[in-house]
Amino acid sequence: MYERKTLPNLNCGLDLIGEVIYGKWKIRLLWFINEGHQRPSQLQRKIPDATRRVLNIQLKELEEHELITKKIYPVVPPKVEYSLTEFGQTLIPVISALGNWGDQNEERLRSVIIKRLQPDG
Amino acid sequence: MYERKTLPNLNCGLDLIGEVIYGKWKIRLLWFINEGHQRPSQLQRKIPDATRRVLNIQLKELEEHELITKKIYPVVPPKVEYSLTEFGQTLIPVISALGNWGDQNEERLRSVIIKRLQPDG
DNA sequence: TCACATAGGGATAAATTTTTCCCCTATTGC
DNA sequence: GCAATAGGGGAAAAATTTATCCCTATGTGA
Numbered sequence: 001m002y003e004r005k006t007l008p009n010l011n012c013g014l015d016l017i018g019e020v021i022y023g024k025w026k027i028r029l030l031w032f033i034n035e036g037h038q039r040p041s042q043l044q045r046k047i048p049d050a051t052r053r054v055l056n057i058q059l060k061e062l063e064e065h066e067l068i069t070k071k072i073y074p075v076v077p078p079k080v081e082y083s084l085t086e087f088g089q090t091l092i093p094v095i096s097a098l099g100n101w102g103d104q105n106e107e108r109l110r111s112v113i114i115k116r117l118q119p120d121g
Numbered sequence: 122m123y124e125r126k127t128l129p130n131l132n133c134g135l136d137l138i139g140e141v142i143y144g145k146w147k148i149r150l151l152w153f154i155n156e157g158h159q160r161p162s163q164l165q166r167k168i169p170d171a172t173r174r175v176l177n178i179q180l181k182e183l184e185e186h187e188l189i190t191k192k193i194y195p196v197v198p199p200k201v202e203y204s205l206t207e208f209g210q211t212l213i214p215v216i217s218a219l220g221n222w223g224d225q226n227e228e229r230l231r232s233v234i235i236k237r238l239q240p241d242g
Numbered sequence: 243t244c245a246c247a248t249a250g251g252g253a254t255a256a257a258t259t260t261t262t263c264c265c266c267t268a269t270t271g272c
Numbered sequence: 273g274c275a276a277t278a279g280g281g282g283a284a285a286a287a288t289t290t291a292t293c294c295c296t297a298t299g300t301g302a
């Protein structure tokens with residue numbers, strides 16, 4: 001695994017929450033798990049742009065940060081289910097707030113994001 | 122400037138907000154600007170762990186995403202002031218929600234983050 | 243027997259972000 | 273002339289995050 005060379009800042013609440021939700025797919029993972037898509041393959045179908053590999057890695061981090069738990073059923077073919085911990089559940093309203101803001105400003109956001117992507121204004 | 126090789130996903134609200142606030146210092150920049158620290162040198166003092174360079178880069182992106190505006194006063198030595206746009210102001214409650222969650226769970230977060238950082242459990 | 247579904251992991255490459263280093267503008271004050 | 277002030281920016285390096293490729297295992301259905 002990659003080993004950090006610089007320590008994170010943990011000064012304020014924003015630093016702290018950043019440490020656990022900063023990651024390209026983490027918020028979506030939490031969101032979909034909360035919606036009931038608990039198995040890895042389901043999550044992958046909900047987030048087709050991410051590879052299985054990254055999802056596993058980010059799921060593991062979420063688990064280490066105690067936002068989700070992983071339950072492995074000793075069956076073949078393997079079955080795994082992720083669930084939010086109580087701690088993780090407290091994050092849902094916050095994620096919801098993020099998503100709502102994004103939804104409410106969808107058109108404008110799409111516009112400014114795309115404008116910036118195209119070098120020729 | 123770096124030119125993206127892969128297009129971002131812009132499917133849902135979470136994708137969209139991610140595009141504009143994902144960046145190591147962006148949320149803090151918005152927060153401090155909102156608190157009245159509008160000049161670059163003030164922001165740098167509030168965020169000493171970031172270099173002036175990154176702050177400039179991220180401020181520029183925030184500006185291009187229309188969350189802040191930059192006012193340059195034609196004086197010597199130069200004077201610059203950033204302000205939130207109306208659009209940017211609507212993001213403040215969301216940032217506030219993030220920060221509050223972080224503050225409310227400070228101890229636990231600090232603990233799980235540090236635990237994960239130290240390879241030997 | 244072969245393909246598929248499930249879940250996972252190592253090694254390595256590529257993409258992206260952040261940092262470092264060094265330089266530039268112009269004026270005021272010594 | 274030189275330093276200090278206030279704000280910037282290019283190039284390249286370092287750090288970090290994501291993606292790609294290939295491999296493990298077992299049971300089911302064609």
